[in-house]
Amino acid sequence: MQSAIVFSYPYFPTPENAENFPLQNLRIAAYAKNTDYHYWIKEKLQDIITSLQKLHPDQLFLAAVDSSPILERDLAARAGLGWFGKNTCLIHPKKGSLFFICEILTSLKIENKIEALPDFCGTCTKCMDICPTQALEKPKVLNANKCISYWTIESRKIPPIELRSQIGDWFFGCDLCQTICPWNQKVFKSKLSISLNTDLFLKLDAEESLQLESELRLILTSSGKALQKMFAITPLQRSGSFGLRRNALIVIANRKILSLESEVKKFLQDPKLGELAQWTLQKLYS
Ligand code: B12
Ligand code: SF4
Numbered sequence: 001m002q003s004a005i006v007f008s009y010p011y012f013p014t015p016e017n018a019e020n021f022p023l024q025n026l027r028i029a030a031y032a033k034n035t036d037y038h039y040w041i042k043e044k045l046q047d048i049i050t051s052l053q054k055l056h057p058d059q060l061f062l063a064a065v066d067s068s069p070i071l072e073r074d075l076a077a078r079a080g081l082g083w084f085g086k087n088t089c090l091i092h093p094k095k096g097s098l099f100f101i102c103e104i105l106t107s108l109k110i111e112n113k114i115e116a117l118p119d120f121c122g123t124c125t126k127c128m129d130i131c132p133t134q135a136l137e138k139p140k141v142l143n144a145n146k147c148i149s150y151w152t153i154e155s156r157k158i159p160p161i162e163l164r165s166q167i168g169d170w171f172f173g174c175d176l177c178q179t180i181c182p183w184n185q186k187v188f189k190s191k192l193s194i195s196l197n198t199d200l201f202l203k204l205d206a207e208e209s210l211q212l213e214s215e216l217r218l219i220l221t222s223s224g225k226a227l228q229k230m231f232a233i234t235p236l237q238r239s240g241s242f243g244l245r246r247n248a249l250i251v252i253a254n255r256k257i258l259s260l261e262s263e264v265k266k267f268l269q270d271p272k273l274g275e276l277a278q279w280t281l282q283k284l285y286s
């Protein structure tokens with residue numbers, strides 16, 4: 001392959017299917033409240049490839065999004081789609097950072113006349129200051145082992161005890177270092193709500209709290225098969241039933257949801273989740 005045609009595709013405000021999403025009150029990263037982007041972005045790229053292939057029948061084109069070993073932010077920065085912010089996300093002055101990066105790799109040789117954007121972070125450090133786990137250890141350097149996004153989406157383990165409370169009420173992913181960013185605040189004006197109280201929990205009214213409780217109960221009491229079916233074709237599928245139950249136990253502990261004590265107790269003998277369930281019970285009454 002010779003060249004990459006790089007795209008940024010916004011995921012906020014959530015385009016399709018948001019109201020049909022099975023969980024409405026648990027705190028989930030904005031990108032994930034939708035059909036899994038790996039499916040629909042590839043379809044869109046494939047449509048473009050069909051047109052390109054007609055123009056260049058002898059050339060190769062390959063759609064990629066977060067699936068190949070490609071440094072996507074680096075490619076996108078070189079394509080002028082944004083600068084690499086101190087929160088390590090690619091940010092565009094007029095589009096913010098709430099977008100996916102995807103690309104078409106091609107054997108076509110395309111000359112890049114686009115200049116990379118300058119870094120507009122300046123003296124701001126809001127993303128580093130707000131990160132509950134201090135995962136942004138230096139500007140532009142993220143320690144994934146401390147990032148809530150890593151622990152709630154990618155990891156197949158239980159987070160270390162010192163990180164658990166700092167996960168707050170994040171059930172899947174984390175958006176804090178992006179929602180606080182002035183460039184997103186500017187682009188999305190009143191649409192991006194961020195709770196700036198010290199514990200960083202979502203503010204819920206009584207009705208929403210009840211719904212949150214029932215969503216957590218659903219996660220803990222559903223079978224693995226039922227969870228798989230519930231979250232099929234959504235990004236939450238990635239965590240598997242183990243990951244979803246792990247995340248639910250942490251949210252129950254951090255929000256001190258006493259009404260779910262009996263559901264938590266059922267996991268005390270679980271070989272993988274037993275210790276976490278024990279910790280959750282302790283937190284409920286501490
Ligand atoms: C692994 C991964 C993660 C890990 C680690 C992320 C990280 N920041 O290192 C975890 C699970 C934590 C994660 C979290 C998230 N991720 Co992620 N993730 C990836 C993935 C799959 C690989 C990135 C990677 O580690 N590559 C390998 C390393 C070596 O490359 P790199 O970090 O890009 O390295 C470059 C930088 O260091 C850069 N650089 C440029 N300038 C400078 C300047 C200095 C001084 C320094 C030090 C470095 C530097 O140069 C390097 C070489 O190119 C990419 C998809 C992809 N294939 O790129 C998505 C990707 C980066 N993630 C994405 C998203 C949306 C997220 C989340 C927002 C999801 C969420 N809401 O929970 C969070 C954001 C957390 C954050 N603050 O970054 C998007 C980012 C879109 C954007 N606008 O930037 C991507 C591009 C996926 C996509 N296709 O859209 N992610
Ligand atoms: S995604 Fe959350 S935990 Fe990860 S670096 Fe950003 S604020 Fe910190």
Ligand code: SF4
Nearest residue numbers: 085086121124127181
């Ligand atoms: S919050 Fe400030 S420092 Fe962080 S990425 Fe945004 S502009 Fe840059």
